[in-house]
Amino acid sequence: xxxxxxxxxxxxxxxxxxxxxxxxxxxxxxxxxxxxxxxxxxxxxxxxxxxxxxxxxxxxxxxxxxxxxxxxxxxxxxxxxxxxxxxxxxxxxxxxxxxxxxxxxxxxxxxxxxxxxxxxxxxxxxxxxxxxxxxxxxxxxxxxxxxxxxxxxxxxxxxxxxxxxxxxxxxxxxxxxxxxxxxxxxxxxxxxxxxxxxxxxxxxxxxxxxxxxxxxxxxxxxxxxxxxxxxxxxxxxxxxxxxxxxxxxxxxxxxxxxxxxxxxxxxxxxxxxxxxxxxxxxxxxxxxxxxxxxxxxxxxxxxxxxxxxxxxxxxxxxxxxxxxxxxxxxxxxxxxxxxxxxxxxxxxxxxxxxxxxxxxxxxxxxxxxxxxxxxxxxxxxxxxxxxxxxxxxxxxxxxxxxxxxxxxxxxxxxxxxxxxxxxxxxxxxxxxxx
Amino acid sequence: xxxxxxxxxxxxxxxxxxxxxxxxxxxxxxxxxxxxxxxxxxxxxxxxxxxxxxxxxxxxxxxxxxxxxxxxxxxxxxxxxxxxxxxxxxxxxxxxxxxxxxxxxxxxxxxxxxxxxxxxxxxxxxxxxxxxxxxxxxxxxxxxxxxxxxxxxxxxxxxxxxxxxxxxxxxxxxxxxxxxxxxxxxxxxxxxxxxxxxxxxxxxxxxxxxxxxxxxxxxxxxxxxxxxxxxxxxxxxxxxxxxxxxxxxxxxxxxxxxxxxxxxxxxxxxxxxxxxxx
Numbered sequence: 074x075x076x077x078x079x080x081x082x083x084x085x086x087x088x089x090x091x092x093x094x095x096x097x098x099x100x101x102x103x104x105x106x107x108x109x110x111x112x113x114x115x116x117x118x119x120x121x122x123x124x125x126x127x128x129x130x131x132x133x134x135x136x137x138x139x140x141x142x143x144x145x146x147x148x149x150x151x152x153x154x155x156x157x158x159x160x161x162x163x164x165x166x167x168x169x170x171x172x173x174x175x176x177x178x179x180x181x182x183x184x185x186x187x188x189x190x191x192x193x194x195x196x197x198x199x200x201x202x203x204x205x206x207x208x209x210x211x212x213x214x215x216x217x218x219x220x221x222x223x224x225x226x227x228x229x230x231x232x233x234x235x236x237x238x239x240x241x242x243x244x245x246x247x248x249x250x251x252x253x254x255x256x257x258x259x260x261x262x263x264x265x266x267x268x269x270x271x272x273x274x275x276x277x278x279x280x281x282x283x284x285x286x287x288x289x290x291x292x293x294x295x296x297x298x299x300x301x302x303x304x305x306x307x308x309x310x311x312x313x314x315x316x317x318x319x320x321x322x323x324x325x326x327x328x329x330x331x332x333x334x335x336x337x338x339x340x341x342x343x344x345x346x347x348x349x350x351x352x353x354x355x356x357x358x359x360x361x362x363x364x365x366x367x368x369x370x371x372x373x374x375x376x377x378x379x380x381x382x383x384x385x386x387x388x389x390x391x392x393x394x395x396x397x398x399x400x401x402x403x404x405x406x407x408x409x410x411x412x413x414x415x416x417x418x419x420x421x422x423x424x425x426x427x428x429x430x431x432x433x434x435x436x437x438x439x440x441x442x443x444x445x446x447x448x449x450x451x452x453x454x455x456x457x458x459x460x461x462x463x464x465x466x467x468x469x470x471x472x473x474x475x476x477x478x479x480x481x482x483x484x485x486x487x488x489x490x491x492x493x494x495x496x497x498x499x500x501x502x503x504x505x506x507x
Numbered sequence: 508x509x510x511x512x513x514x515x516x517x518x519x520x521x522x523x524x525x526x527x528x529x530x531x532x533x534x535x536x537x538x539x540x541x542x543x544x545x546x547x548x549x550x551x552x553x554x555x556x557x558x559x560x561x562x563x564x565x566x567x568x569x570x571x572x573x574x575x576x577x578x579x580x581x582x583x584x585x586x587x588x589x590x591x592x593x594x595x596x597x598x599x600x601x602x603x604x605x606x607x608x609x610x611x612x613x614x615x616x617x618x619x620x621x622x623x624x625x626x627x628x629x630x631x632x633x634x635x636x637x638x639x640x641x642x643x644x645x646x647x648x649x650x651x652x653x654x655x656x657x658x659x660x661x662x663x664x665x666x667x668x669x670x671x672x673x674x675x676x677x678x679x680x681x682x683x684x685x686x687x688x689x690x691x692x693x694x695x696x697x698x699x700x701x702x703x704x705x706x707x708x709x710x711x712x713x714x715x716x717x718x719x720x721x722x723x724x725x726x727x728x729x730x731x732x733x734x735x736x737x738x739x740x741x742x743x744x745x746x747x748x749x750x751x752x753x754x755x756x757x758x759x760x761x762x763x764x765x766x767x768x769x770x771x772x773x774x775x776x777x778x779x780x781x782x783x784x785x
């Protein structure tokens with residue numbers, strides 16, 4: 074038993090997962106395969122032995138998780154995070170490699186799986202619990218707790234289809250939260266429900282982590298990851314590129330994909346659709362030089378170049394600014410192209426540029442999301458998250474938003490210089506003050 | 508691929524042996540099978556006016572129609588017993604088999620969300636509807652009991668074999684269901700072929716006609732159909748009008764077990780890619 078305790082609770086060795094892409098591999102008809110086999114016997118045989126259209130969602134992934142660790146898994150969309158959790162929870166099988174897990178596994182890949190709309194809340198609690206691997210006795214014991222946590226006491230004997238979507242999610246999460254496996258796999262479940270319920274869930278997750286259970290947590294929410302996880306891994310295109318303490322991994326994630334020059338120029342695989350694509354994105358100073366950092370009292374310019382392939386488009390370019398934890402700070406869009414959208418654009422290349430005035434952002438690192446939407450009809454052409462970042466520095470000396478003599482951090486996502494008035498018995502003690 | 512030892516060591520590998528059936532895990536999860544079957548039963552007649560009486564109405568109306576056409580107009584022989592009783596006793600078991608097989612064959616694709624979101628022993632999904640159907644069978648049995656009272660038939664001691672016959676029918680439906688539902692994950696053609704296949708199967712099984720009307724040189728063909736032995740024995744043990752054909756029942760049992768276990772093996776071999784394809 075002691076030997077078992079010493080060994081890591083999860084060992085992932087040379088794990089790879091290959092997916093077949095292309096229509097014919099995923100959805101085949103008998104007749105097709107049959108006629109193929111008859112008409113092109115050699116081609117069919119070759120096809121089954123060497124499959125061309127495939128890609129590796131995970132490639133040679135290795136890591137270990139110690140008992141009681143809370144591991145954060147981060148990476149961009151399509152980096153293989155969800156595939157990794159799917160393989161770990163045995164939903165899909167690896168193509169190569171091996172996983173050893175020394176503990177009972179429970180997974181929360183999507184809450185409410187197996188909820189049946191026709192069944193009542195009570196029936197669904199039992200059924201969902203069983204699907205998540207709970208024993209009937211365990212559910213009996215925790216039933217009251219689950220119901221209380223979800224707050225749907227009054228509707229227990231109502232079919233779930235009559236529930237609001239929020240109630241369904243709350244009930245589903247409550248069942249899942251009362252699962253007590255030694256290893257818990259969680260995928261973004263907390264991105265649901267209202268703020269109050271999210272807070273409750275976050276508390277529950279923290280509790281679970283404190284109990285010494287091992288948790289693997291996938292999320293895009295950096296503040297949540299940072300507060301819950303001690304260690305982390307960063308996945309990029311199916312490969313683990315960083316493995317270590319969560320802070321360092323988050324840093325690596327935030328800086329990855331960032332060209333040190335403060336601009337990204339696409340040469341192929343332009344983000345977008347058949348109506349509009351993003352050609353380049355830049356963060357500039359007032360001289361038009363791409364930058365990755367600026368002083369707090371300097372103007373910052375965000376620019377994107379995009380190409381429209383259609384005439385008469387009413388486009389709506391917008392930038393979203395996020396703080397280092399992934400929390401949105403603000404969204405800005407071209408106010409000339411307001412809701413009436415009287416401006417129509419012809420096909421061609423456009424540059425939209427906006428200025429974040431000096432003394433707006435605090436001293437922090439901010440991530441910029443570049444998006445292009447068109448209205449009438451409403452349509453999103455591209456949304457490119459975390460494409461560029463800008464670090465705002467505080468030179469401490471001579472800054473309007475900071476009292477002289479104080480050099481500590483100033484809290485807040487933004488730090489604007491605002492218009493103030495003061496009334497009362499003012500005493501002037503310095504000549505230069507007016 | 509998956510092994511669970513006593514101190515909870517789970518190893519996930521890309522491949523596993525042909526006979527690695529993992530009974531231990533099935534035992535571990537057996538409550539889930541119960542819940543899956545319970546769910547089938549509970550949702551089947553939700554938001555219907557007639558509710559569970561549909562379990563009775565289905566074979567009852569079929570029996571009435573067939574009695575009017577075949578018993579009345581066509582003068583179908585019925586082993587010397589009233590045609591209504593003859594056909595209902597066949598339709599009772601047949602309706603169970605038909606519903607179980609149809610539900611089982613479509614179950615994996617119908618539960619795509621379960622397959623792609625959580626782990627559970629895949630084999631439970633096509634098994635659950637076969638278990639749930641037994642409840643319908645028992646409900647429909649009440650009509651047969653009433654008819655037997657009316658026509659004054661008494662079951663003989665061989666009625667003790669009834670659970671075995673029902674169990675074999677369950678295994679046959681489940682085994683065929685394993686094959687068809689696994690194939691259906693990859694080839695959706697099954698969804699269209701299945702109702703057609705089931706309908707044809709009814710006419711090559713002695714449901715509404717006695718096996719004896721086929722000529723002697725065609726009897727062997729009927730015997731290859733595992734439902735033949737089951738339907739004949741089912742009728743014989745309940746009504747006691749003819750002696751039970753143990754040879755026929757044994758042949759059916761062997762074919763059923765072959766289909767059942769080969770179905771398990773096929774499902775186990777193909778389940779690896781279910782989540783990727785479904």
